[in-house]
Amino acid sequence: MDRVSLTELEAIVAVAREGSFRKAALALGLSATSLSNAVAKLEARLGSRLFNRTTRSVSLTDAGRTFVTQVEPSLRDIEDAMAGVRSQQQTPSGTLRINTFAAGARQIMSPLVLEFLRRYPDVHVDLVTEGRIVDIVADGFDLGLRRADLVPADMIAVPLKRPQRYAVVASPAYFEQYGKPLTPPDLYRHKCIRVRLPNGALFPWHFEKKGQAFQVDVTGPITLDEASLARAAVLEGIGIGFFLEQNVRDDLEAGLMQRVLTDWTLPTGDLCLYYPGRRHPSAALKAFIALAREVSKTAVGSPPSSTSSR
Secondary structure, eight states: OOOOOHHHHHHHHHHHHHSSHHHHHHHHTOOHHHHHHHHHHHHHHHTSOOEEEOSSOEEEOHHHHHHHHHHHHHHHHHHHHHHHHHHTOSSOOEEEEEEEOHHHHHHHIIIIIIHHHHHOTTEEEEEEEOSSOOOTTTTTOSEEEEEGGGSOTTSEEEEEEEEEOEEEEEOHHHHHHHOOOSSGGGGGGSOBEEEBOTTSOBOOEEEEETTEEEEEOOOOSEEESOHHHHHHHHHTTSOBEEEEHHHHHHHHHTTSOEEEOGGGOOOOEEEEEEEOOOSSOOHHHHHHHHHHHHHHHHOOOOOOOSSBOO
């Protein structure tokens, strides 16, 4: 039998993990055609189908399930051995994959990611933004970026000294017509823009003041699944929105939005990079973490908005 390539084994395991040829190809940095060909070649060598394929789904056959169960541990050992060699490199190189949410990516792009690329031109950064929280190890990422309270307990966290805070905002025209809420319960009498999370749940509006926590299940004329769409609705005067402060800071400074309930929207936690405690972190990963710690020492809190009220 012809010698099996590492790419073919990685392709099988990736498709089994992702449940999709397209997602597996993205995870491995291959074209969908290349990945499909790799799977087909290995199936031909084995003389057995490893996947059941339909136009809507991909699943392992019994033979495929047995094959992946036996091969995956060995593949991890190979990857670990390769990582051990890479960790001994003095010059960072290769690909560094980071999973984050869009607002977090914007916060680290200039001070951290772009500065890292300037310092280490042999490293390629693959930055993936999504709302859902993923298992960075299972999904093939080197690092994750989330709020401190969302970092898994078994991960090593690196605080970035960038506290997260929410802002309740609306356009000046909206407040002129409907007035401003002075306490969270006042929001029940207002039109609010609802946002749906990737898991299908509606994003709750949490408030806290002097140890008193309050959650408002607001109502309003529209529900959206993307923060930028909610921002557009607020700018058009449709209703009140609830955003991460950094997402609307420019609008507040430009006078396009006004902020309320500032004393009820306290910082919710620091932004953290996190990664697994691997035995052999790559030179690129070690360099990125070192730069993150360096940047965090000079980080300052978010500047206050120029326009605010109770």
